[in-house]
Structure formats: structure tokens, C-alpha cells
Amino acid sequence: LTIVCIVGGGPAGFYTAQHLVKTRPDVQVDIYERLPVPFGLVRFGVAPDHPEVKNVMNTFTQTAQHARCSFHGNVSVGKDVTVQELQEAYHAVVLSYGAEGNRTLGVPGEDLAGVHSAKDFVGWYNGLPTNRDLRPDLRCETAVILGQGNVALDVARILLSPVDILKNTDITQPALDTLAESSVRRVLIVGRRGPLQLACTIKELREMVNLPGTRPEMEASDFECIAKMLKVLPRPRKRLTELLLKVAVETPEETELERRNSAKRAWGFRFFRSPVEILPSDDLTRAAGIRLAVNRLEGEGEDVWAVTTGEVEDVECGLVISSIGYKSLPIDPAVPFDPRKHIIPNTMGRVQKCAGLYCSGWVKRGPTGVIATTMNDSFDTARTLLHDMDEGTLDISTVKPGSAGVTTILEKRGVKPVLFSDWEKIDSEESKRGEGRGKPREKLLDVGEMLKVAWT
Numbered sequence: 001l002t003i004v005c006i007v008g009g010g011p012a013g014f015y016t017a018q019h020l021v022k023t024r025p026d027v028q029v030d031i032y033e034r035l036p037v038p039f040g041l042v043r044f045g046v047a048p049d050h051p052e053v054k055n056v057m058n059t060f061t062q063t064a065q066h067a068r069c070s071f072h073g074n075v076s077v078g079k080d081v082t083v084q085e086l087q088e089a090y091h092a093v094v095l096s097y098g099a100e101g102n103r104t105l106g107v108p109g110e111d112l113a114g115v116h117s118a119k120d121f122v123g124w125y126n127g128l129p130t131n132r133d134l135r136p137d138l139r140c141e142t143a144v145i146l147g148q149g150n151v152a153l154d155v156a157r158i159l160l161s162p163v164d165i166l167k168n169t170d171i172t173q174p175a176l177d178t179l180a181e182s183s184v185r186r187v188l189i190v191g192r193r194g195p196l197q198l199a200c201t202i203k204e205l206r207e208m209v210n211l212p213g214t215r216p217e218m219e220a221s222d223f224e225c226i227a228k229m230l231k232v233l234p235r236p237r238k239r240l241t242e243l244l245l246k247v248a249v250e251t252p253e254e255t256e257l258e259r260r261n262s263a264k265r266a267w268g269f270r271f272f273r274s275p276v277e278i279l280p281s282d283d284l285t286r287a288a289g290i291r292l293a294v295n296r297l298e299g300e301g302e303d304v305w306a307v308t309t310g311e312v313e314d315v316e317c318g319l320v321i322s323s324i325g326y327k328s329l330p331i332d333p334a335v336p337f338d339p340r341k342h343i344i345p346n347t348m349g350r351v352q353k354c355a356g357l358y359c360s361g362w363v364k365r366g367p368t369g370v371i372a373t374t375m376n377d378s379f380d381t382a383r384t385l386l387h388d389m390d391e392g393t394l395d396i397s398t399v400k401p402g403s404a405g406v407t408t409i410l411e412k413r414g415v416k417p418v419l420f421s422d423w424e425k426i427d428s429e430e431s432k433r434g435e436g437r438g439k440p441r442e443k444l445l446d447v448g449e450m451l452k453v454a455w456t
């Protein structure tokens with residue numbers, strides 16, 4: 001039997017495990033996860049009003065319940081056990097630990113109250129234990145989101161959704177209560193470049209366009225010359241741009257006009273703008289606005305970049321959320337890490353210069369792509385590993401202790417893993433708490449409480 005260890009219980013970890021155990025009867029897989037709960041960003045990233053996306057948890061559950069797969073939560077690799085110790089216990093180790101950091105703006109005022117990363121804000125409404133105490137102050141009219149990708153649109157939608165739409169989702173109760181009291185009426189979604197470089201997908205844009213109680217608020221001048229570019233655009237970009245033009249510049253039909261006129265909340269893209277500084281309130285304690293540089297584009301096609309014109313514009317706002325990207329962090333000094341690309345340097349999932357070490361998911365290729373992209377990428381890594389096994393470049397000649405060896409190490413360090421059956425207790429407690437509120441679950445927000453439920 002070849003025994004493989006996977007670090008990280010998100011989509012990359014589960015899809016890598018799935019491919020290994022399903023295609024080969026001679027492979028056994030153990031997944032180690034930092035948190036007591038599985039599924040990574042499916043639980044802590046995907047928006048609460050996208051329950052259909054979370055159905056992949058059923059597939060992951062089947063994998064975890066497979067006879068040759070096991071889950072060990074509450075184990076932080078790099079801290080509780082080193083990668084070298086895992087390599088000694090297993091024939092191969094796959095690093096699938098995602099992207100737990102975020103890119104910072106690097107502008108003055110970034111540390112003021114009222115400025116958050118999208119990663120923290122999303123973690124807060126999705127119940128990530130480390131973000132439980134974020135308590136964003138939503139007593140302001142205007143929020144500015146920096147970045148125009150799908151995560152930015154998730155945040156905009158959550159800020160502007162009527163709470164009636166959210167109240168039956170798995171959003172945390174504290175987040176729902178805060179949103180119910182929110183004064184935010186206007187969300188501006190800022191991007192460095194123009195409408196043709198908009199980074200979201202059409203599904204997310206359509207959801208914004210159709211969000212009840214909101215109307216779009218765009219600058220018509222941003223769209224000059226865009227219509228005549230349509231015919232040369234590749235198909236997905238063309239469809240996205242057509243929808244954008246329809247919303248931004250076309251005169252709406254009567255029912256849509258009525259809908260917009262009665263809307264109490266507004267959202268809009270601000271193109272050709274980069275953050276220069278977060279402006280403080282008079283008492284210097286919190287954000288009161290943002291200074292944006294006005295840009296123009298240079299270059300052509302998809303390869304255009306923004307250069308500042310020297311002009312700036314100040315926007316009053318009490319909440320700034322930067323959604324300019326997640327980034328992977330090194331977890332163990334023994335593992336090579338590319339500090340520029342923020343990924344583990346690899347060739348088709350083989351960690352460079354480290355026999356027996358592999359990687360998959362966001363830590364392999366960077367923090368972009370949907371779950372389906374992560375799935376394909378993880379299957380590729382699993383294929384690479386199986387290929388090495390068959391070619392003899394992965395050493396499987398010795399018997400390895402696997403989880404028994406790791407458990408001994410963890411016991412000595414006072415770390416007790418949460419098994420999948422323990423997680424199922426947390427899962428059923430969360431479902432039970434959700435039932436009374438008409439929610440699919442009410443997430444436990446505290447690691448201590450999760451462990452208590454898991455082990456009773």
C-alpha cells in the first residue's frame with residue numbers, strides 16, 4: 001500500500017484525495033487540516049447566498065468516508081507537525097493548504113478603523129474563527145470596494161442585499177444582525193483599468209444587476225468607445241461587456257425604470273481609478289474617505305496597463321474594503337517557496353528539488369480560479385504522483401507508519417486531531433441550531449466550542 005498525506009482540507013485537498021483513492025486500489029490517503037472543520041473556502045469563502053456552489057461538500061464527504069481515506073482536523077502543519085516529519089511517516093506529501101494571506105494596498109491610512117481586507121470581511125460573515133471579532137462598523141452611507149473581481153462583487157452583494165434574502169442562508173447570526181442595522185446605501189466598486197478589463201464573471205454581474213432594492217450608478221463617460229469594440233471581443237468578454245453596456249448606458253424600459261427609481265440602495269463601478277490614500281476623519285481615528293488617482297490606459301487588448309494622469313479625486317466613505325487578492329504563505333522553512341509569485345515552485349505539481357513532495361490548488365498556481373479549476377488542477381497533481389509511483393521515481397519500497405506515527409508525535413505535543421466522525425457531530429449541532437432560524441446551519445464561531453462539541 002502506498003500511503004499519501006495531504007495538507008489542507010479544502011477543495012484541492014479533497015479533489016487530490018478523490019482522484020488518488022478512486023483510480024487506485026493500492027493508495028491510502030490521510031488529510032490533515034488546520035481547523036477542526038473541513039472544506040476550506042467552500043465553507044469560509046463562498047458567499048452564503050450561493051448554496052448551490054456548496055453542494056461539492058457532499059462529494060468531499062463521500063471521499064472522507066471512503067475506506068482508504070481519513071480526515072485529521074485541528075492539526076496545523078508547520079506548527080504541530082513539520083513537513084519533514086510527515087515525509088518520514090508517508091511515501092508522499094501533497095501540500096494543498098490554499099492562500100491564507102492577502103495582498104495589501106500599501107497606501108497611507110490602510111490601518112485606520114473602517115478599512116478591511118475582503119478576506120477578513122468575507123471570513124467575518126462566513127464564520128471564520130479568526131475573524132469573529134472584526135465587527136465592521138456599517139454606520140456610513142458609502143462603502144468603497146477596491147478591486148472588481150468576483151470576491152469584490154460577493155462583498156458588494158452582501159452589503160446591499162435585503163436581509164430577507166440572507167436570513168435563510170448560512171450567514172452567521174452576528175453578521176446578519178449587523179447587516180440588518182447597516183446604513184450603507186451606496187457601494188462603489190473601484191478598478192484601476194476600464195470596462196473591457198472588468199475582472200468578474202457574467203453570473204456575478206447579473207446578480208448585482210438583478211439585486212432587489214438596488215439601482216446601478218455608473219459614469220457614462222467611462223463607456224465611450226466601448227460599444228464599437230464589441231465585435232472584436234472574444235465571446236465571454238463580449239457577453240459581459242454587452243450586459244455592462246446595457247446597465248450603464250442604455251435607457252431602461254418602463255418597468256426597469258420604475259424599479260430603479262424606487263430603489264433605496266445603489267452600486268456602481270468606478271473605472272480608471274487607483275487608491276492613493278485613505279483619508280482619516282477629523283479626529284484621525286477612522287476612515288472618512290479615499291483619495292483616488294485618475295488613470296488612463298496604455299497598451300492594447302487584454303495587455304493594457306493603467307498609468308496615472310496626475311489628477312486625483314476624493315470620495316467620501318466610511319468603509320473601505322480592499323479586494324485585490326489573496327496570497328499563499330510559507331508554512332514550513334523546509335519547503336521551497338517563491339516569495340515573488342507567492343506559490344510553491346513546482347513542475348506539474350512536483351515541488352522542485354524535493355522528491356516525494358507535491359502541491360495542488362491555490363498554493364500551486366496562485367489564488368485565482370473557481371472550484372472547477374481547482375478540481376482539474378488537483379486531478380493533474382494526483383496523476384503526476386501516480387505516474388511517479390509507476391515509474392519508480394517515487395520511493396514506495398519501505399513500509400511507512402502513516403497516521404499512527406503522526407498521532408504519536410501529536411500526542412507528545414498535546415495535539416488531539418478531530419476526525420471526520422467528530423466533524424459530523426459539529427455538523428449536526430450546526431444544522432440543529434440553524435433549524436430554529438430557518439437556516440441550513442448556524443456555524444459555530446469559536447474553535448474551543450467546536451472542539452467541545454466534537455469530543456462529547
Ligand SMILES: Cc1cc2nc3c(=O)[nH]c(=O)nc-3n(C[C@H](O)[C@H](O)[C@H](O)COP(=O)(O)OP(=O)(O)OC[C@H]3O[C@@H](n4cnc5c(N)ncnc54)[C@H](O)[C@@H]3O)c2cc1C
Pocket residue numbers: 007008009010011012013032033034035038039040041042045046047050053075076077078096097098099100122151154326331360361362363368369370371372374
Ligand atoms: C471569497 C471567495 C469566494 C469564492 N466563491 C466561489 C464560488 O462562488 N464558486 C467557485 O467555484 N469558487 C469560488 N471561490 C474559489 C474557490 O474557493 C477556490 O478555487 C478553492 O477554494 C481553492 O481551493 P484550495 O483547496 O486550494 O484552498 P482553500 O479552499 O483555501 O483550502 C485550503 C485549506 O488548507 C487549510 N490549511 C491552511 N494552512 C494549513 C496548515 N498549515 N496545516 C493544515 N491545513 C492548513 C485551510 O484551513 C483550508 O481548509 C471563491 C473564493 C473566495 C476567496
